[in-house]
Amino acid sequence: MRAFATAVYLFLYAPIALVVLFSFNSGRSASEFVGFSTQWYGRALSNTFLMEALQTSLIVAFVSATLAAVFGTMAAIGLERVGGRTRAVFDGLFAAAIVVPGVVIGISTLVALVQVFSVLNPALAALWPGQAPPQLGLGYGSIIAAHGMFTMSLVAMIVKARIASLGRDIVEASNDLYATPLTTFRRIVLPQIRPSILAGFLLAFTFSFDDFIIAFFVAGSNNTLPMYIFASIRRGVTPEINAVATMVLAASIVMIVIARFLMRDKKTAD
Amino acid sequence: MELTPKAKKTMVTAALIGPAAIWLFVFMVLPFFAILVFSVGERAPAGGYQPAFTFDQFANLGARAAAFVNTLTLAPIGAIACLLIAYPLAYYLAVKVDPRRRLLLVSLVVVPFWTSMLVRTYSWMYLLGARGIPHVLELIGIENVRLINTPGAVLLGIVYGYLPLMILPIFVSLEKLDRRLLEASADLGAKPISTFFNITLPLSLPGVMTGVALVTILLLGEYLIPQLLGGGKVFFIGNALVDLFLQSRNWPLGSAIAVTLVIVVVAVLLISMRIAWRFAGTRQIDLV
Numbered sequence: 001m002r003a004f005a006t007a008v009y010l011f012l013y014a015p016i017a018l019v020v021l022f023s024f025n026s027g028r029s030a031s032e033f034v035g036f037s038t039q040w041y042g043r044a045l046s047n048t049f050l051m052e053a054l055q056t057s058l059i060v061a062f063v064s065a066t067l068a069a070v071f072g073t074m075a076a077i078g079l080e081r082v083g084g085r086t087r088a089v090f091d092g093l094f095a096a097a098i099v100v101p102g103v104v105i106g107i108s109t110l111v112a113l114v115q116v117f118s119v120l121n122p123a124l125a126a127l128w129p130g131q132a133p134p135q136l137g138l139g140y141g142s143i144i145a146a147h148g149m150f151t152m153s154l155v156a157m158i159v160k161a162r163i164a165s166l167g168r169d170i171v172e173a174s175n176d177l178y179a180t181p182l183t184t185f186r187r188i189v190l191p192q193i194r195p196s197i198l199a200g201f202l203l204a205f206t207f208s209f210d211d212f213i214i215a216f217f218v219a220g221s222n223n224t225l226p227m228y229i230f231a232s233i234r235r236g237v238t239p240e241i242n243a244v245a246t247m248v249l250a251a252s253i254v255m256i257v258i259a260r261f262l263m264r265d266k267k268t269a270d
Numbered sequence: 271m272e273l274t275p276k277a278k279k280t281m282v283t284a285a286l287i288g289p290a291a292i293w294l295f296v297f298m299v300l301p302f303f304a305i306l307v308f309s310v311g312e313r314a315p316a317g318g319y320q321p322a323f324t325f326d327q328f329a330n331l332g333a334r335a336a337a338f339v340n341t342l343t344l345a346p347i348g349a350i351a352c353l354l355i356a357y358p359l360a361y362y363l364a365v366k367v368d369p370r371r372r373l374l375l376v377s378l379v380v381v382p383f384w385t386s387m388l389v390r391t392y393s394w395m396y397l398l399g400a401r402g403i404p405h406v407l408e409l410i411g412i413e414n415v416r417l418i419n420t421p422g423a424v425l426l427g428i429v430y431g432y433l434p435l436m437i438l439p440i441f442v443s444l445e446k447l448d449r450r451l452l453e454a455s456a457d458l459g460a461k462p463i464s465t466f467f468n469i470t471l472p473l474s475l476p477g478v479m480t481g482v483a484l485v486t487i488l489l490l491g492e493y494l495i496p497q498l499l500g501g502g503k504v505f506f507i508g509n510a511l512v513d514l515f516l517q518s519r520n521w522p523l524g525s526a527i528a529v530t531l532v533i534v535v536v537a538v539l540l541i542s543m544r545i546a547w548r549f550a551g552t553r554q555i556d557l558v
Contacts, residue, residue: 001358002362004358004362005359005362005363005367005375008355008359008433009375011430012378012382012430012433012434013378013382015394015396015397016382016385016389016393018396018397019389019392019393022396029401071290071293072290074287074289075286075287075289075291078284078285078290081282081283081286082283090290090291093299096298097294097298099487099535099539100491100535101490101491101492101508101531102491103507103512103528103531104305104491104528104532105301107305107511107515107524107525107528108302108304108528109301111301111304111319111521111525112300112303112304115304145296148293148297149294149297152290153294156290203384210385210386210387212387212388212493212494213493213494213508217515226388233392233395237396237401245386248385249389252385252386253381253385256384256385257381259384260377260380
């Protein structure tokens with residue numbers, strides 16, 4: 001049994017470990033380790049296309065995760081104040097956002113936006129007072145919208161689960177002691193749901209940062225980091241990709257470990 | 271005009287839910303409606319879409335039959351393969367392992383799931399590619415082994431990618447198992463093996479169902495694994511969709527396939543929920 005478990009962990013981690021190991025290879029080979037070198041990291045970090053893609057990914061992930069955390073939390077709180085039927089509709093929508101395959105989210109967002117732009121852009125051109133009317137197009141905004149749609153649902157589900165486990169008595173006590181609803185929220189509710197909001201934000205960030213398929217459809221002429229990695233993989237496997245992959249892995253592992261730590265906190269509090 | 275407290279409360283609620291509602295409507299409901307409309311349209315001569323009302327696209331789904339066949343066979347096979355590895359490990363983690371080490375070992379299962387699927391799939395592309403395992407085999411005299419771009423490679427990638435997602439729900443259902451039942455069974459003279467088949471296994475079925483349903487549903491929309499490890503030879507519905515939208519620019523047929531994919535996903539979800547309700551008390555699972 002123990003041997004089996006060891007084998008499964010080896011299976012889970014050995015391929016990743018090899019990618020990391022060969023990112024430090026001074027040669028170009030994937031099977032012979034010639035010597036230790038960090039040259040591929042240097043090359044990766046001085047590659048302007050790669051750095052642009054990284055910047056796009058960071059901006060998109062940060063903005064979409066922030067919006068997702070704010071609106072998702074607001075929805076989770078608001079849904080506490082409505083009837084069962086409204087809540088069921090939203091539960092269904094959140095679940096749908098999470099279950100619908102990414103490839104379908106990407107396609108349908110692309111199709112809808114292209115239609116909307118084909119109506120809005122001529123209208124904008126007609127109404128614009130100046131010489132060069134702004135052209136709406138795919139870009140940061142569309143990736144953020146599509147990622148945020150999904151991750152906001154994720155945050156709403158996480159925060160809702162946390163609110164459902166909160167004790168009502170302490171909120172009632174606060175109200176009885178003449179605290180305004182806002183004070184009760186700030187002093188009683190928020191501190192208790194804060195870890196789950198933060199965990200939701202980190203998961204949303206990680207999702208957006210790692211997503212390939214949705215961005216592939218709606219990024220327009222922009223490249224996100226996974227899109228860049230995907231394109232370079234198709235050109236051939238090189239240690240430079242290993243170096244980028246290692247940095248991406250390190251970043252998401254840090255994120256998930258923090259998120260898990262925060263969620264753990266919640267569980268011991270229950 | 272002074273607002274009544276009730277009207278004020280309604281307004282606050284609307285302000286709280288409004289942004290999420292608008293976002294979901296504009297970027298999920300509306301887009302889905304758009305592909306629904308496109309799916310009954312026609313392909314414009316130069317590619318793209320032209321309005322029509324016809325079910326030709328749905329009648330023409332057979333043109334991409336191979337993608338459907340691959341997806342609908344490899345997704346369940348992949349889920350079962352994950353289950354066969356995941357169950358013993360989940361059992362080990364929930365029942366056998368020292369509780370002090372449990373948290374660490376479970377975390378080690380969760381972490382890969384949240385790291386880049388692209389990078390993890392790349393690691394196998396790297397290993398199975400000509401300069402990876404086949405090259406090492408050549409050094410010891412076994413030549414001309416081709417691993418990448420085969421159904422086996424795709425299946426391996428699937429198991430690697432989705433194993434954590436299968437382990438977690440099964441682990442949760444096994445961890446919640448009342449140990450007194452196992453003791454009672456042993457006290458009544460049952461052999462460990464019959465305790466397992468009569469008590470442990472039936473009580474962990476909700477976790478097994480959740481895991482199989484989750485993995486199958488996610489696999490139905492998979493793109494990266496068949497793309498990178500199947501090399502265009504083993505392709506899924508997701509790969510057909512990318513081709514139809516970005517290369518052959520047949521948006522109506524692509525939309526019809528996307529709508530069909532959503533219907534299949536919803537059907538799998540409803541069937542598995544139906545089965546899960548049969549078992550007493552479904553359990554919530556934590557993905558983090």
